[in-house]
Amino acid sequence: MISLLALTGLMFALATGPEAAPLPTRAAPVSEVPGRSAPAIVAQARFTSNRIVVEVRQPPAGEPSQPVRDVILIPGLASTALVWEPVAERLSRTHRVHLVSVRGFGELGAGDNGRGLVAGPVAAEVARYIRARGLRDPAVIGHSMGGQIALRLASDPGIDLGRVMVVDAAPFFPSLVDDRATGQDLEPIAAVAYQAVLFLGDDALARQPWAEGMGSTAGALEAWVGWQGGDARVLAQSLYEVMTVDLRPHLARIDVPVTVVYGWSRREDSPRYQLQSSWSQAYRGLRRPARLVPIEGAEHMVMIDQPARFMAAVDEFLGQP
Numbered sequence: 543m544i545s546l547l548a549l550t551g552l553m554f555a556l557a558t559g560p561e562a563a564p565l566p567t568r569a570a571p572v573s574e575v576p577g578r579s580a581p582a583i584v585a586q587a588r589f590t591s592n593r594i595v596v597e598v599r600q601p602p603a604g605e606p607s608q609p610v611r612d613v614i615l616i617p618g619l620a621s622t623a624l625v626w627e628p629v630a631e632r633l634s635r636t637h638r639v640h641l642v643s644v645r646g647f648g649e650l651g652a653g654d655n656g657r658g659l660v661a662g663p664v665a666a667e668v669a670r671y672i673r674a675r676g677l678r679d680p681a682v683i684g685h686s687m688g689g690q691i692a693l694r695l696a697s698d699p700g701i702d703l704g705r706v707m708v709v710d711a712a713p714f715f716p717s718l719v720d721d722r723a724t725g726q727d728l729e730p731i732a733a734v735a736y737q738a739v740l741f742l743g744d745d746a747l748a749r750q751p752w753a754e755g756m757g758s759t760a761g762a763l764e765a766w767v768g769w770q771g772g773d774a775r776v777l778a779q780s781l782y783e784v785m786t787v788d789l790r791p792h793l794a795r796i797d798v799p800v801t802v803v804y805g806w807s808r809r810e811d812s813p814r815y816q817l818q819s820s821w822s823q824a825y826r827g828l829r830r831p832a833r834l835v836p837i838e839g840a841e842h843m844v845m846i847d848q849p850a851r852f853m854a855a856v857d858e859f860l861g862q863p
Contacts, residue, residue: 566736566782567658589674592653593667597623597641599634611704611860612677614640616668618686618711619780620772622648625685628849629856637860640680642668642688646776655776661687661783665694669701679704681860686711686842687784697795707801707859709852710842713789713827718820725786732785739778743771793827800828801859803852805844806836814841 589596600610613633615626623630623641630639644664646652655664668691672680681704684692689711696706716723771777804821807814818836825832835855840847 564737564740566733566779569659569662569783569787589671591645591667591671593645593655593664594671595643595645595650596671597643598638599630599641600638601635610636610638612640612680613637613860614642614668614672614677614680614682616642616682616684616688616691617644617647618684618688619784620647620777621685621688621770622650624648624770625843625845629683629845629853632853633856633860640671640675640677642671644776644780646780647772648770650772652773652776655779656773658779659783660776660780661691661787662694665691665698669695669698672701678702681705681707683707683709683856683859684711685709685845687780690784690787690789693789693792693796693800696798696800697789697792699795703798705799705801705859705862706796707803707856709844710804710840711802712821712824713793714787714824715784717788717790717824718817721820721823725788728785732782735785736778736782739781740774743774743777790824790827793825794829797829799830799833799862800825801833801835801855803835803837803844803855805840805842805847806838808838 615623615630617623617625622643626641630641633639643650644655644660646655646660672695679702682692682695684690684707686709689708690713692706692708693711693713695701696703712718714723714725716728802821802825805814806818809815821834821836822832835858837844837848837851837855840852845852
């Protein structure tokens, strides 16, 4: 998570920018967003979308002998399905894995995500994919912004999920620091961050402010998957939404098991240690208590920082009755 101090520092980068800075698209308050009606399942040979790309992997023909469960993996801001590669390779031996990538992240063209809101429409497209494919009770695992998209899906009355895992994601990230914070409180700094990313592109995220929040992951990303970045318009709008959209009112609509996996440190001077109690507080609005799984030694990119421990958490998540 990018620190507010680091984001404030981005104001200086705007000093030479255009005088009339473009404004982000603001989402309606969650309580005012109308519910979506569930369309009929559509049988189609190929799913096409101007917002997402989905790759499917499954066990070889004839394996395993038991029914195959569907698992949907959703990456976070400025990431593509590539961040899930080791997880997908392992899961596809026994599960049907649906790897989602958001258009405008990495090298994917922005498509419709380059205009207006991103997270809500992307969640609607994933929901459309679930219906179009006729998936029954899929398990959904989402990281960061992808975790928020998973929460949107779980709260959609038009689809039935089996269970949800959110990875280092909160329904409202600022609440981890201050439970009293609101989207309106964060709007001024989020607008500055929006303009910085829009004017500076990937650099506004790839430099120190982003690396600071990722901790030990910064080097791993550079060495393994590289900086994925993406279209400046999509990155800017997505960051703005992550900072200002409060999904806590959605939680009361969720009636499936929710597992929350997050990076943790036993060092008392670590921000990760100090946020320990904030995770349960962030999800207190759920109908049933969230299952909290701290992963020691991990920062924001839990699946890269601690792959073995993360995979063990995924196995336990999928194996729950």
